[in-house]
Amino acid sequence: MPFRYGFGLITALLLLPGPAAASSIEINSTCVVGTCPPVSGPSDAVSFGGSVGPTAGNYLYTFGNGDPFNVSWTYSAEYDSGGTRLAVDFSVDYVGIGPSTGNDSLNLQYLQNFYDTGPWDGNYTEYIPLFLSADAGAGSTVSGELFYDGQSVGLVGPDGPGTYSGMNSTTLTGLTDPTLSADFQFIFNFNQGTVTNASASTISSDVPEPAQTLPIGIFLVLSGLYFRFASKRTRTESNQRTHGI
Amino acid sequence: MESDEKKEECIEESEPQSDRREALQKLGRFAAYAVPFTVLAESKKAAAATGIGPGGGGGG
Numbered sequence: 001m002p003f004r005y006g007f008g009l010i011t012a013l014l015l016l017p018g019p020a021a022a023s024s025i026e027i028n029s030t031c032v033v034g035t036c037p038p039v040s041g042p043s044d045a046v047s048f049g050g051s052v053g054p055t056a057g058n059y060l061y062t063f064g065n066g067d068p069f070n071v072s073w074t075y076s077a078e079y080d081s082g083g084t085r086l087a088v089d090f091s092v093d094y095v096g097i098g099p100s101t102g103n104d105s106l107n108l109q110y111l112q113n114f115y116d117t118g119p120w121d122g123n124y125t126e127y128i129p130l131f132l133s134a135d136a137g138a139g140s141t142v143s144g145e146l147f148y149d150g151q152s153v154g155l156v157g158p159d160g161p162g163t164y165s166g167m168n169s170t171t172l173t174g175l176t177d178p179t180l181s182a183d184f185q186f187i188f189n190f191n192q193g194t195v196t197n198a199s200a201s202t203i204s205s206d207v208p209e210p211a212q213t214l215p216i217g218i219f220l221v222l223s224g225l226y227f228r229f230a231s232k233r234t235r236t237e238s239n240q241r242t243h244g245i
Numbered sequence: 246m247e248s249d250e251k252k253e254e255c256i257e258e259s260e261p262q263s264d265r266r267e268a269l270q271k272l273g274r275f276a277a278y279a280v281p282f283t284v285l286a287e288s289k290k291a292a293a294a295t296g297i298g299p300g301g302g303g304g305g
Contacts, residue, residue, distance in 0.1 A: 048300070074293070083300050087293040116301025124298040146296045153296065182296060202294040 137191030
């Protein structure tokens with residue numbers, strides 16, 4: 001019988017929710033994931049040794065003028081002896097039938113709290129890749145900026161159509177609160193005349209890097225050599241047979 | 246008789262062509278396998294927007 005109770009107790013403990021390590025996503029002040037802003041304190045933060053994600057999701061955001069955009073994301077965060085790390089991919093597609101009717105500005109935010117005794121003063125680095133397709137309306141732009149407790153690490157952009165990336169490092173001070181609030185913010189402006197399936201994202205170009213194309217190149221060269229050698233050998237054998245050698 | 250010999254020679258000569266076709270088919274098959282390899286090599290996660298910071302007083 002004690003075994004039975006023990007088993008029940010363990011099962012109940014396993015079913016209890018663990019310490020929450022939540023993240024939040026906000027689109028133009030509409031909270032679509034978690035609590036916006038996250039609650040201060042350990043209950044809604046990543047503590048030392050903790051992590052969240054990677055977690056993916058998407059949301060169809062429609063402006064008052066009727067222009068619809070599909071927003072998708074993947075985020076993750078962790079905190080260990082290496083410090084705090086967070087990563088987010090935002091991808092936005094205009095999914096309207098026909099060109100957009102107005103200038104549509106999307107403010108995308110990934111909100112992530114970390115919790116420790118503090119202070120959190122030190123050097124912070126951001127890496128922000130940006131992409132905007134050429135079929136976005138004239139004058140469209142993309143930009144990104146990471147804030148910790150309201151202090152900016154640096155603005156990347158705004159940039160027009162193309163692929164960009166920016167990296168900034170900044171020493172932040174005055175971060176004395178045990179809760180460190182990270183706010184990764186992106187502003188994607190799609191101007192009037194944006195074509196269906198025009199897109200903006202925090203993912204850099206889909207074109208493989210030279211280092212990645214190298215193995216394919218080696219494979220093709222080796223295949224060519226093999227083919228040439230095999231062909232030549234067969235021809236020689238054939239000639240030998242033909243001439244009765 | 247002589248024409249028969251020539252015909253045989255022609256058949257013999259066509260072997261490299263069939264080998265070439267076979268090799269091309271093999272190459273095509275390998276090329277098909279190479280496509281997912283290319284996709285795997287392209288790491289979109291590496292291109293995510295990232296933020297790195299120091300630890301707080303307790304953990305860091």
